[in-house]
Amino acid sequence: MVSENKINSLLYRIIKGRLRLTVGGLCLIIYEPDSDLIEESYSIYDSTYNEHYRNGDWVEDQLKEQLIDQGLWTPLDDKEIERITKEIEDVKVECFQNFFKLKELAGLKRKILNKNDQIGEILSRKHSLDHLSCENAAELARQNWLISKNTFYDNGAPANWTILNFSKIINFYKENIIEHSTVRKIARSNMWRTIWVASKKIELFNRAAIDLTRDQLTLCSYSNMYDAVHESPESPNEKVIEDDDCLDGWFISQRRKHEKDKKMQETEELIKNPKIKNSKEVFIMAKNKQEAESINDLNNELSKALVQQRKQTIQEKGTAKDTDFIDVQTELQMERQQAFINKMKGRK
Amino acid sequence: MPNNRIFYACQAVAIAKTGENSGDSFRIMKGVQSVGLNTNFTLEQVFELGQVELYSNEEEIAEVEVTIEKVIDGEPLLYLQAVGNVGKTSIVSASNSRADVYLALYEDNITGINGQAPGSVAVCSGMFVSSVSYTYPVDGNATESLTLVGNEKFWNTQVPQVVGDAIARFIVDSTEDDEFGVANAGFPPVSGIIRRRGVNILGSVIPPEVCSQGHQGLTTVGNQTLPNSGIQSITVSADFGRENQLELGRFGPYNRYATFPFEVTCEFEVNATSGDLISVSGFGRNLTDRPIIIRDLAGTVLNLGTKNRLSSIAYSGGDTGGGIATITFSFSTFNSLTVDGGGDYY
Numbered sequence: 044m045v046s047e048n049k050i051n052s053l054l055y056r057i058i059k060g061r062l063r064l065t066v067g068g069l070c071l072i073i074y075e076p077d078s079d080l081i082e083e084s085y086s087i088y089d090s091t092y093n094e095h096y097r098n099g100d101w102v103e104d105q106l107k108e109q110l111i112d113q114g115l116w117t118p119l120d121d122k123e124i125e126r127i128t129k130e131i132e133d134v135k136v137e138c139f140q141n142f143f144k145l146k147e148l149a150g151l152k153r154k155i156l157n158k159n160d161q162i163g164e165i166l167s168r169k170h171s172l173d174h175l176s177c178e179n180a181a182e183l184a185r186q187n188w189l190i191s192k193n194t195f196y197d198n199g200a201p202a203n204w205t206i207l208n209f210s211k212i213i214n215f216y217k218e219n220i221i222e223h224s225t226v227r228k229i230a231r232s233n234m235w236r237t238i239w240v241a242s243k244k245i246e247l248f249n250r251a252a253i254d255l256t257r258d259q260l261t262l263c264s265y266s267n268m269y270d271a272v273h274e275s276p277e278s279p280n281e282k283v284i285e286d287d288d289c290l291d292g293w294f295i296s297q298r299r300k301h302e303k304d305k306k307m308q309e310t311e312e313l314i315k316n317p318k319i320k321n322s323k324e325v326f327i328m329a330k331n332k333q334e335a336e337s338i339n340d341l342n343n344e345l346s347k348a349l350v351q352q353r354k355q356t357i358q359e360k361g362t363a364k365d366t367d368f369i370d371v372q373t374e375l376q377m378e379r380q381q382a383f384i385n386k387m388k389g390r391k
Numbered sequence: 392m393p394n395n396r397i398f399y400a401c402q403a404v405a406i407a408k409t410g411e412n413s414g415d416s417f418r419i420m421k422g423v424q425s426v427g428l429n430t431n432f433t434l435e436q437v438f439e440l441g442q443v444e445l446y447s448n449e450e451e452i453a454e455v456e457v458t459i460e461k462v463i464d465g466e467p468l469l470y471l472q473a474v475g476n477v478g479k480t481s482i483v484s485a486s487n488s489r490a491d492v493y494l495a496l497y498e499d500n501i502t503g504i505n506g507q508a509p510g511s512v513a514v515c516s517g518m519f520v521s522s523v524s525y526t527y528p529v530d531g532n533a534t535e536s537l538t539l540v541g542n543e544k545f546w547n548t549q550v551p552q553v554v555g556d557a558i559a560r561f562i563v564d565s566t567e568d569d570e571f572g573v574a575n576a577g578f579p580p581v582s583g584i585i586r587r588r589g590v591n592i593l594g595s596v597i598p599p600e601v602c603s604q605g606h607q608g609l610t611t612v613g614n615q616t617l618p619n620s621g622i623q624s625i626t627v628s629a630d631f632g633r634e635n636q637l638e639l640g641r642f643g644p645y646n647r648y649a650t651f652p653f654e655v656t657c658e659f660e661v662n663a664t665s666g667d668l669i670s671v672s673g674f675g676r677n678l679t680d681r682p683i684i685i686r687d688l689a690g691t692v693l694n695l696g697t698k699n700r701l702s703s704i705a706y707s708g709g710d711t712g713g714g715i716a717t718i719t720f721s722f723s724t725f726n727s728l729t730v731d732g733g734g735d736y737y
Contacts, residue, residue, distance in 0.1 A: 310398075314425050316536055318458040322427025326401035326494050335400035335497075346397045353546070357511045363546045365430050365453070375432055379448050382436050387443070 075256035139292030465582030524628035691732035
């Protein structure tokens with residue numbers, strides 16, 4: 044749990060675009076790079092890349108072959124990540140749907156953590172040889188160069204790297220990178236919301252957009268996201284907004300709903316024949332499994348359940364009439380009741 | 392539109408002569424786009440003096456309606472597969488034909504139907520043709536739409552009798568790259584799918600009224616001679632209007648007769664270059680019989696006979712938004728439609 048004081052401290056760190064390091068009597072300030080410096084840093088990337096390439100280091104494509112040869116990773120692992128990511132999405136939707144059931148919610152959050160660990164384990168294997176690649180060496184050199192160019196004493200003088208331990212500074216910088224979950228908390232904080240709302244009339248951060256730091260951009264992006272959530276006609280409960288997993292679940296369910304509506308609209312356009320369009324059961328030709336899945340996805344939850352129920356009845360009976368299906372029986376029962384009601388009303 | 396429509400990913404549709412499952416009598420149809428299936432139950436409440444509660448709830452005959460739409464592609468036509476070769480010569484004889492419709496669904500977890508039995512098959516048995524229509528639009532594919540009505544439908548997984556053998560015929564030995572090995576997938580259509588270019592205007596017999604908009608003549612582009620028809624769409628449709636014939640001692644109908652005379656209509660939508668140019672006099676007859684034959688490059692021939700009369704003209708469009716004015720000429724005849732194309736049938 045990040046305290047309000049810590050949130051405010053991080054907020055102003057982002058606003059000022061710098062990280063303060065105080066060790067004993069020494070105070071160093073690491074600034075976030077501006078666009079000029081970032082542009083220059085890519086020449087460092089290129090030169091380092093070429094140097095390593097000439098030295099015979101691997102490029103990323105060769106690394107993949109090595110990973111496969113050493114049994115560290117296979118393309119199937121990427122599919123596994125996709126599968127787990129989909130599962131995480133499903134669990135997040137469950138989080139959103141079970142927001143008020145605290146016990147279930149805690150269980151679901153543990154599930155998300157476990158699945159994230161699974162992804163982390165696969166990714167760590169996938170990137171276990173990254174340190175041998177030209178790309179990684181070049182990116183590392185670029186990052187280090189940026190930090191070396193942007194580190195100053197508190198009196199404004201550039202850091203003297205002949206007496207400072209560069210690797211310790213780098214480690215300190217990396218340890219203090221603000222996580223996305225923390226940026227989201229900052230984006231929701233009262234202090235920032237006040238600044239954010241005021242910024243609609245005045246310039247934010249006193250910088251051009253191209254010079255915004257990574258954290259500033261992330262903060263703006265999340266702030267826009269929260270604006271959109273609040274402005275949405277189907278905006279969720281405030282408590283849901285404050286819970287990252289639940290809000291992600293809300294986003295996923297909204298996205299799925301939108302995709303489904305879009306698909307439904309496309310289907311309506313696809314089936315031009317009004318007789319077929321207005322039928323109770325519509326059979327659309329599927330060419331492959333993907334098409335079959337997307338056609339099945341056109342069914343709402345109730346229809347999906349009906350399909351399953353019907354399949355089960357057919358499996359059990361071998362041959363089934365419509366009246367064997369539970370949904371048809373229910374429908375007929377309702378029709379009978381309605382007819383009875385109508386008859387009784389007619390007598391009065 | 393029903394609130395809870397069920398969408399099925401259907402991988403094959405077959406039409407067979409009722410009770411048969413071999414040779415040309417049973418055919419997995421190609422080029423099918425979608426199918427709509429409706430089942431309606433009718434209940435009749437019986438009350439009795441002396442009690443408020445229902446005395447009996449009598450079930451009437453359930454109505455099953457299947458509508459199938461396919462592109463016209465030179466492959467066997469739905470209508471002719473449902474009625475057989477007789478549809479090529481007489482719509483009256485064709486109206487007595489009965490067909491079975493099979494809709495095969497496969498399990499979600501299979502990647503191809505090669506060698507696989509369908510998960511379930513919806514079988515609509517003893518169906519009569521209720522309506523048929525052919526549409527040639529200026530945008531999109533030419534389509535055939537067939538509606539069949541009947542009173543028998545069931546879902547099947549087992550292999551009893553005729554139905555079982557018919558279901559077995561869905562096990563397609565496909566080596567094509569199409570995953571499901573659907574009958575029409577992977578194989579190019581015989582003639583290519585018919586679009587506006589594929590309508591054989593020169594080979595068709597079109598009433599002179601339709602050609603009244605100054606689009607007559609031919610234009611030669613390169614080595615091609617193309618007609619100037621100005622026609623935007625052609626729709627031919629026939630509605631058989633089925634009625635149940637019941638008899639004592641039997642629950643279902645023993646026949647569903649076509650309500651003769653039934654109307655066959657043909658509509659032509661044409662870009663307007665002038666008014667409809669149709670003169671109407673109150674002192675005498677205004678119309679004469681017109682022959683209509685529509686042909687396309689897939690070999691489809693729709694012959695509406697020689698006694699088609701103009702039944703209405705509708706002028707629309709030409710609004711202030713720059714919309715093109717069109718005239719729709721509707722012709723009608725009775726009990727006369729022969730269809731040919733798509734090869735040989737039973």
